[in-house]
Amino acid sequence: MIDLSINKVPSLTWHFLKMNDARIKWQNPTGGAEISAEGADSLYSAETQGEFGELSELFDSEYSRVSVSAKENEEKTARVCFDDKGESRVSVLSINAGNNSNLNVFVMLSGSGSLVLKTDTVVGDNAKVKIVFTQFTDSSGKLITDSTATVGKNSKLSEFRFFPGTVGTYAQSKVNLNGNDSQLLSNTAYLAEKSQKVDVNYVINHFGKRTSCDIAVNGVLNDNASKTFKGTIDFKCGSSGSVGTEVENVLLLGDNIVNKTLPVILCDEEDVNGNHGATIGRISDETLLYFASRGISAKDAEKLLVLSISDAFCRLVDDEITTKNIKIRTEGEIYG
Amino acid sequence: MAENIKQVTDIDRSIYDIRDEENDDYRMKSGLTPEIVERLSQEKNDPEWMKEFRLKSLEIYNKMEIPDWGPPIDELDMDNISTYVRPKSDMKASWEDVPDDIKDTFERLGIPQAERKSLAGVGAQYDSELVYHNVKDEVSKQGVVYTDLESALRGPFAELIQQKFMQLVPPQDHKFAALHGAVWSGGSFVYVPEGVHLDIPLQSYFRLNAKGAGQFEHTLIIVEDNAYLHFIEGCSAPKYNVANLHAGCVELYVGKNSTLRYSTIENWSKNMYNLNTKRAIVEEDGRVEWVSGSFGSHTSYLYPMTILKGENSNMEFTGITFAGNGQNLDTGAKVVHNAKNTSSVINTRSISKDGGISTYRSSVVINPQAKGAKASVSCESLMLDSISRSDTIPAMDIRTSECDVGHEARIGRISDAQVFYLMSRGMSEEDARATIVSGFAENVSKELPLEYAVEMNNLIRLEMHGTF
Numbered sequence: 001m002i003d004l005s006i007n008k009v010p011s012l013t014w015h016f017l018k019m020n021d022a023r024i025k026w027q028n029p030t031g032g033a034e035i036s037a038e039g040a041d042s043l044y045s046a047e048t049q050g051e052f053g054e055l056s057e058l059f060d061s062e063y064s065r066v067s068v069s070a071k072e073n074e075e076k077t078a079r080v081c082f083d084d085k086g087e088s089r090v091s092v093l094s095i096n097a098g099n100n101s102n103l104n105v106f107v108m109l110s111g112s113g114s115l116v117l118k119t120d121t122v123v124g125d126n127a128k129v130k131i132v133f134t135q136f137t138d139s140s141g142k143l144i145t146d147s148t149a150t151v152g153k154n155s156k157l158s159e160f161r162f163f164p165g166t167v168g169t170y171a172q173s174k175v176n177l178n179g180n181d182s183q184l185l186s187n188t189a190y191l192a193e194k195s196q197k198v199d200v201n202y203v204i205n206h207f208g209k210r211t212s213c214d215i216a217v218n219g220v221l222n223d224n225a226s227k228t229f230k231g232t233i234d235f236k237c238g239s240s241g242s243v244g245t246e247v248e249n250v251l252l253l254g255d256n257i258v259n260k261t262l263p264v265i266l267c268d269e270e271d272v273n274g275n276h277g278a279t280i281g282r283i284s285d286e287t288l289l290y291f292a293s294r295g296i297s298a299k300d301a302e303k304l305l306v307l308s309i310s311d312a313f314c315r316l317v318d319d320e321i322t323t324k325n326i327k328i329r330t331e332g333e334i335y336g
Numbered sequence: 337m338a339e340n341i342k343q344v345t346d347i348d349r350s351i352y353d354i355r356d357e358e359n360d361d362y363r364m365k366s367g368l369t370p371e372i373v374e375r376l377s378q379e380k381n382d383p384e385w386m387k388e389f390r391l392k393s394l395e396i397y398n399k400m401e402i403p404d405w406g407p408p409i410d411e412l413d414m415d416n417i418s419t420y421v422r423p424k425s426d427m428k429a430s431w432e433d434v435p436d437d438i439k440d441t442f443e444r445l446g447i448p449q450a451e452r453k454s455l456a457g458v459g460a461q462y463d464s465e466l467v468y469h470n471v472k473d474e475v476s477k478q479g480v481v482y483t484d485l486e487s488a489l490r491g492p493f494a495e496l497i498q499q500k501f502m503q504l505v506p507p508q509d510h511k512f513a514a515l516h517g518a519v520w521s522g523g524s525f526v527y528v529p530e531g532v533h534l535d536i537p538l539q540s541y542f543r544l545n546a547k548g549a550g551q552f553e554h555t556l557i558i559v560e561d562n563a564y565l566h567f568i569e570g571c572s573a574p575k576y577n578v579a580n581l582h583a584g585c586v587e588l589y590v591g592k593n594s595t596l597r598y599s600t601i602e603n604w605s606k607n608m609y610n611l612n613t614k615r616a617i618v619e620e621d622g623r624v625e626w627v628s629g630s631f632g633s634h635t636s637y638l639y640p641m642t643i644l645k646g647e648n649s650n651m652e653f654t655g656i657t658f659a660g661n662g663q664n665l666d667t668g669a670k671v672v673h674n675a676k677n678t679s680s681v682i683n684t685r686s687i688s689k690d691g692g693i694s695t696y697r698s699s700v701v702i703n704p705q706a707k708g709a710k711a712s713v714s715c716e717s718l719m720l721d722s723i724s725r726s727d728t729i730p731a732m733d734i735r736t737s738e739c740d741v742g743h744e745a746r747i748g749r750i751s752d753a754q755v756f757y758l759m760s761r762g763m764s765e766e767d768a769r770a771t772i773v774s775g776f777a778e779n780v781s782k783e784l785p786l787e788y789a790v791e792m793n794n795l796i797r798l799e800m801h802g803t804f
Contacts, residue, residue, distance in 0.1 A: 012405035013729050017699055020405075221737075230722040235747075248368075252737035256704065267747045270722040274747040280732070281740040 003024045003101070006144065007201035008231050011264055019228060019262050022170055022199045027088035027114045027141075032064025034085055038277070039078030041067045042068035050285065062215070067094040072124075077104040079321075084111030085143065086212040092118045099124040099152070105131045106322060109145070112138035116195050121149035125179060130158040132317050135169065136329060140169040140198070153179025153208065162310070162319050163198055164304035164329050165174040165225070174203045177242075184213040189313035191306060191330065192225035201247075210241035218313075220251045221308050226258035229257050233265050233274050240271040246277040251309070253302060340693040356526035361682060366548065370394060373518050376420050378522060385498060387526040393517025396533045400511040407664040407693070409633045412476040417581050419519040419575075421463040421546040434460075434468050444638070459484065459540040461522045461553055468525075475534065481527040482538050485554055488525035497525065501555060504587040504615040504643075512583045512611040514638075515554050520585065521554035526567065530560040530591070537566035537599075542584070546576065546605075550581035558599075569600045580608045588616035591625050592646060597625040599783075604632040606662055611637050620646030620675075627657040627783045630667050639697060641670035644706075654783045655684040659692030659724070668697040668715075668730075671706040672740075673706035683712045685777055688724035696728040707738040718776050 005320055008021040035043055040201060043066050070076040089111070097103040109115060114136065116155065123129045143166060151157045163169045175184050190198045205212045217229050233244035248262050265274040283298075284294050291301035310330045314323040347534045362379070364372060373394050377387040402409060460468040466484040475482070489497055490703075507517035524540050546550045559565050582604060586611065596616070605608050606746045610633040616624045626640045642651040653669040671680040676745070686694040696715045717726040750772050758768035 005686060011727065011729055013404065013697060013731055014699060017731050017733060019731055167611065167742040182502070237456065238723075249560045252734070252739070256738055257737055259732070261732040261734075261743070261745070263745065265745060265747050267726045270719040270724070270749045272719075272748065274727075274745075275732075276743065278732070278741065278743040280734055280742075282737045322462075 002028060004289075006146070006170055007199050007228075009201065009229065009243075009262065009264065010203055010232055010234065011266055013262065017062070017262075019230060019259070019260055022201075022228070024168065029088045029090045029116070031087070031089055033089040033091040033117070035064055035066050035077065035080065035082055035091065037066055037080040039068065039076060040080060041069050042077045062089040063092075065092040065094065066252070067096070068103070068105050069096040070096075070098055070103035072098040073100045073271040074098065075102040078104070078211070079106045081108040081110060082115060082117055084113040084115040085110060086113045087120045088114040090116040090118075092120070093157065095119065095121040095206055096130065097121075097123045097127040098187070100126045100247070104132070104319075105129070106319060107131065107133045108127050108136060108206070108325070110136045110269070111141060112141045114142040115286070116144045116146070119147040121147065121157065122183075123149065123151045123155045125152040125155060127152065127155045129156070130160070132160040132162075132319065133163045134322055134323055134325060135164060135166065136325065137166050139148075139166050141188075145168045145172070147171075147173040149301075150176045150178050151182040151184065154181045155179060156183040156185065158185040159187070159311060160313065161188040162194075162313055162326060165190070165192045165193075165196040165198070168197045168207070169201075170199045170239065172201045176205045177213065178200075178207045179211075180208040181210045182208050184215075186215045187313065187316055188217045188219075188221035189309050190217075190227065191309070192219065192227055193222040194225065195223070196225045198225075198227040200228065203232045204244065205238040206233070206235045206242045208242075208243065209239060211239060211243070212243045215246040218249045218309050219246075219259040221254055221259055222307060223254040224256035224258075225254060226260075228260040228262075230262040230263065233276075235265075235267045235269045235272040235274060237268045239269050240267070242272045244272070244274045246276045248280070249273075250278075250280040251305060252280065252282050256320065262272065328331065345387050351742045357408070362406075362420075362422040362576045363546065363549075364418050366416050368394070368397070368414045368417075368419065368515075368519070372419065373498055373726040373734075376519055376521065376715045379422070381490075383489065383494070386489065388503070390518050395512050396507045397468070397511060397518055398513035400514055403637070404510055406637050406666045407695070409609055409611070411578050412581060414515075414804075416579070417629065419547065419552065420521055420547045422465050423462045423550045425800065430470070435688050453477055453632045458538075459524050459552070459583070461540065461542045462490075463544060463546050463549060463551065469758055471538075480532060480534060481525065483525055483554060485523045486521075493525065493527060495742065496558070497556065500558065500587065500589060501554075502587070503584070503591075504617055505585050509557050509613065513585065513613050515582050516554070516585045516613065519550070520552045520554045522551070523584070524553050526555075526557040528557075528559045528565045528570075529696065531562045532560075533564040535564075535567050536568070538610070539568040539570070540569045542596045544580055544582065544608075548580065553584045555584070555586040557587070557596065558589045559591055559596045561596045562594055563591060565595075566597040566599070571597070579601045580605070581611065582608055583611045583613075585612070586614035586640075588614075588624060590616060590618040590622040592619045593621040594619075595623040595625065595712060597627065598640075599627040601629045602632055602636075606632065608633045611633050614638075614640040615643070616641070616651070617645050618649040618651065620648060622646060622649045624651045626651070626653040626655070626669065628653070628667070630657040631657070634663060635667060636665040637669055638667045639670050641672070643672045643674060644680065647675045649675065650676045650679040651682070652680070653682045656777055657684070657686040657687045657694050657696070659686070659694035661690035661692060664693040664695075666695040666697055666768065668695075670699045671701070671711070672742050673702040673709040675706055676706040678706055678708055679710040680712070682715070684715045686717045686726060687720060687773070687777065688717070688726045689720035691723045694727075696730065696745075698729075699733065700729045702734045702736060702739050705738055708737070709739040711739070711741045713743040715745045717777070719747065720773075725770045746790075761767045
C-alpha cells in the first residue's frame, strides 16, 4: 500500500481541522486502466509495477495514456471510458483545444478497484472546452482524479463532475486562468451515503485580466457519509477586473455525517470581486410542509430533493447519454 | 475618475508612540531557560503548584513547533526578549500614588478620564506588573471582585483560580500558550457573583513600554449564573526598532443564563508580535459577545474561541481589522457547538492598505450532540490599493444533520458605481469614498465602546483626506 497525501490546499489553516490535505492509503498500481474511446487521437497502455510515495510519482510511469485534441477552428466531441477492472490502475488523459475550437469531452470512470486519472488540459485562445467526468465505479471502488488546466485568452473551460458515492472519491482540479477574459465554469454534484467519502479540492488561479470563475458544489450526505470541499479562488497580482464566485449547497440527511468546508479567497489585487456563499443543513420545516400539503411524505420529499440535484446537473451538462446514465444510477440507488 | 487611487491615511499613532525613559526596577535577562522561569516564579512569590506549572509549560514550549500556517514569525527571537520587566511602582489603589511618568502616559491615553466618566473599575498594567487597580465601592458591595491575578492567587479565591487557571487554554494548545504558561505575569481576576448585573463596564489597560520585552498578562473572568458583565481591554505600546512580544491569555467562564461582553481595542505598535489567546466557555442559556478591533501590531495571530457547552448558549463575534504598511494581521474567531440549540454569529470586516496584509481565519465546529445548532458567518474585506493583500480562510466542520449553517464572504474594492451614485448627489469623489469606507466599517465600529476611552476614537477615525 502507498501512503498518499493529496488534495493539498495552497493556503494552510489549523491542523486540528484535518483539512489541509487528505491522507489515504492506496493499493500499489498494477497497470493502466482499460480505455475505450471515441474521437481520441492516440491510446497507449503498458503494465508496470513500482513503489510510490507521492501522487506525482504515480504519473511518472507511463501506464496508459489517451489524448484528445481539437485543431484550430474544429468542433469535436469525444467520449472516453476508463475501467480499473477491479484492480489498482493509473491513467493519464491529455486534452488540447486549439484556437477558436470547440471541444466536448465526456469521461466515464468505471470499475470496482482503485482508479487514478490525471487530466492535463490546454485551452487555446477563443476556444470552448467542456469536460464532463461521470463516476460509475462500483460503490466499493475508489477514485482519484487530478486535473490541471490552463485557459487562454477569451476562452471558456467548463468542468462538470458527478460523484454518486463510493468508498473513497478524491478530486483535485487546478485551473490557471492565464488569458485575459478567460472563464471557468465548474459544477460538481455528489451523493454520498453509508460510510462513503468525498474529498474535493479546487484551486483557481486568476492570472489574466477580467477573468472569471464560477464554482458550484451541490450534494447530499446521508447515514455516516463524509465530505470535504476545499475551494480556493486566488486573485494574483495583475488580475484586475476579475470575478470569482463559489457557492456550496449541502443537504444533510444522516445523523452521523461529517461535512467539512474550506472556501478560501486569496486576494493580491485590488480591482477584483470574490464571493463565497454556503448553505448547509437539513430540509427545512417549510419545505416539508409544502410537500406534505401536496400529499408527499417526508421520505419521498427527501428522494425528490436528492434527485433534483442530479437533474439540475444533467440539465447543465446537456448531453443525452450522460443524462441517461446518471438517471439509471441515481434512480436505481434511491428507489432501490 | 474610476481608476483613480484613493487613500485612507494611517491612524494617528503619535499619542501611542510616547516613550517613557526606561527606568525599571528590575528587568529579567533576555532568553528563556528553566533558570529564568524559576527566577520569575520566585519574583512573583508563586505557590508551589504554579512554579511546577511554569516549568512544565516550558518543557511543552520547547517541544512544540512554530505554526506553519500563519504569518511568518521568524524574526521573533526569544533569546532577545525579556520576559519580565518590573516598573518602579507596586500596585496602587489611588491614581495620585502612581509614579508621575507612568501616570502621564496613561493620562495621555485617556484612561483615568474614562474611569471617571463611565467605568465601574479600572486596572492598568505597565510592562509586566499592574500599577493601578481600583473598583468603585458600589461595585465591591455587590460582591464583584476585580483585582490583579497574583493577589487573587493568595486570597480567598486561590482554590478556584487553581481549578480554572489555564484549563480552557492548556499549555499544550499551541506553542505560545505554553510560553504564556511558563512566563505569565500581571493580568486581572474578575469574579461576578450569581445574580449580579453590572450595568457599567470594567476596564483593563495594558501598556508595554520596555524595549525588547514581552508582556504575558493573564485575564481570568468568572461570571456566575444569571449575571452580566461588560469587560473592556485596551492595549498599546510605543514603537521600537526591535521586536516586542505580547502573548497574553484570556479565559472566560460564563455561567447559566449569564452574559459576558468582552471588548478589545488592540493598538500595539508596529514592531509588536501579538500572539494572544482568548477563550470562553458558556453554560446553558449563557451568552458571550466578543467585540474586537485590531489596528496595531507588526504581526497578529488572534482568534478568540468560544465553546458553547450548555444548551441554548450562544455567541456573537464582531470584529474589525485594519492592516496598514508593514502589518500582517491574521485574525478571526473560532466556535465549537457542543450542546443542543446553540447558536453563533460571526461578523467581521477587514481593510487593507499601503501594503498591509489582512487575513480572516475562522473555524466553526458543530459536534454530533449539538442538534438544532445554528451558525452564521459573514466576512467582508476591502482592498484600498493594489499593493495590499487580503485573504479569507474560513473553515466549517459539521457533524450533525440537525443544524443550519450559513456562510458568506466577500472581497472587493470600493465600487465605482457607488462612488458615481454619491457623486451624482453632489459629493466630491473624496467624500464619496470616505463615506463608503465609513459605511463599510460602521457595522462593526458601532459596536465598539468608543465612549469609554479616548484612545478608541483615534483608532477608528479614518481620515479620508486623500490624493487623487
